[in-house]
Amino acid sequence: MLPIVKGLLEGDRRSLARAISIVDNDERESREIIGQIFAKTGGAKTVGFTGPGGAGKSSLVGKLIPQFRALGHKVAVLAVDPSSPITGGAILGDRVRMQDSLDDEKVFMRSMASRGAVGGVSKSLRNAIRILDAAGYNLILVESVGAGQLEVEISRVVDLTVVLFTPHTGDSVQAVKAGLSEIGDMYVVNKSDIDGAAKLYSTVVDLIGNTDRKPVVLKTSAKTGRGVKELAETVDKLLKEKSINYKERQRKMLEDELRDMVLNMMEKKVSYTLAHDQKYYDFVNRLTKKEIDPYLAAEQLVSALFK
């Protein structure tokens, strides 16, 4: 067993942090670490918090931690921030937000950069979750920092997705329409203490809450604390209900992961073959002379190289 694996299994926070950095950066050791802990995983539940930038995800997650602790969970937070130029360390905002929880050994917090290839976020996250799971954290909160195309990728790898909206983000109704309406297992109107919250809440209930699958819609205020306890309890309850179908969901997630990994390996193989085959360059020549168009060139090249 690698010393780092031994360390994280024994609860050494430094080993834990280092192991997450290794999988986040997709370093060579990732493979060995995951190989050694994989059989020990499967105990943790995961909750994703997502929504437009400015929805107050970080503050709300900060307030939820003590509530989840009170419900008996050992809690870890992964903040996914691909735009962060800082890798391998918690970002300042997190440190400030987490200060109440920092001296609690049963709370662990980490930022991930997860830049790079498509599916890079999913891959890093899946493995970071496994590491925290193996280290004994049984509730892992995943938070997307900022907005963007991360939402869907995160929702694919967690057990429960909470989508946050707030009256402050003018684009909330657009976000509702633009696809976030499909990924959430529950919806929260945060900053319920400010103007426009009641109206936004009705909109979300109308547009999403009243659809066939009837997801829960709640109101919270990270500032006043209102609704935060109820949110934690609802998440806890939904996770328990969901665990009836948990094995099926786990299986689906492993299917996705295996397909992603195979696609990734095949992409490397195909790129290599192209770069080392004269036919590829012959087709590029014909394209530059406009003797063939790109669609036809791609088809003929695939036929020639990958029967």
Next chain:
Amino acid sequence: MLPIVKGLLEGDRRSLARAISIVDNDERESREIIGQIFAKTGGAKTVGFTGPGGAGKSSLVGKLIPQFRALGHKVAVLAVDPSSPITGGAILGDRVRMQDSLDDEKVFMRSMASRGAVGGVSKSLRNAIRILDAAGYNLILVESVGAGQLEVEISRVVDLTVVLFTPHTGDSVQAVKAGLSEIGDMYVVNKSDIDGAAKLYSTVVDLIGNTDRKPVVLKTSAKTGRGVKELAETVDKLLKEKSINYKERQRKMLEDELRDMVLNMMEKKVSYTLAHDQKYYDFVNRLTKKEIDPYLAAEQLVSALFK
């Protein structure tokens, strides 16, 4: 020849707009349209405008249009906005911004959503550029709306990349460090009329302008108009200088495009094979039982299916 192709070659703006929507949505007709116009393309030059959200890209591009018109160009603008819930039409901001140029037949403006698969932006853009090129626009400005991971994808498909910074976006220096320093052919400090612009300009000159490749660094203010004419002239000059190596660059872009298309086709093939082969599900079974870890499963599956 398709009627839509005939229309766009004759300068019909409705056909042009429709054709761009078709390639943006990757509809079936894309292939035929590109097949019919490909031989007529290659005349246009393309300039990408990129940078952190809030850098004033839209306003600056709006001000540049009359300058480029004065230099004799027939100008088209493609605004790439993957977060836009609106597809197939110009967004409101664009309409407002473009009102000065809207009655000019030699200016064409279009928003693209380009959601979807990785490389989806590149593919849509390349083909939208071809359509505008075939329709006789000889200068195509590509603008990324908002921030995100689009920058690199856009810079891959244009001849010249202009990176904008502004003192208003607090994360400019981070953005400089986070990779934008590599993709620009030139750099602009926009909103030069506000506090902090002089300092930011020095920073950009220090961190980027003084590197070995010595890219041009300029100051502009879309509000006062200062520096805008100089920027247009510099872009025009750089495009002419670059055209010495234009053939080589075109070749490189076609190489990238052909590889992207082959990878995309292979991804579809591999996904299909997996979904229809029992071995894939056998490995998923073994993963759920934790008899094997994901890395090993992926390797063995690739060996078994894709010798």
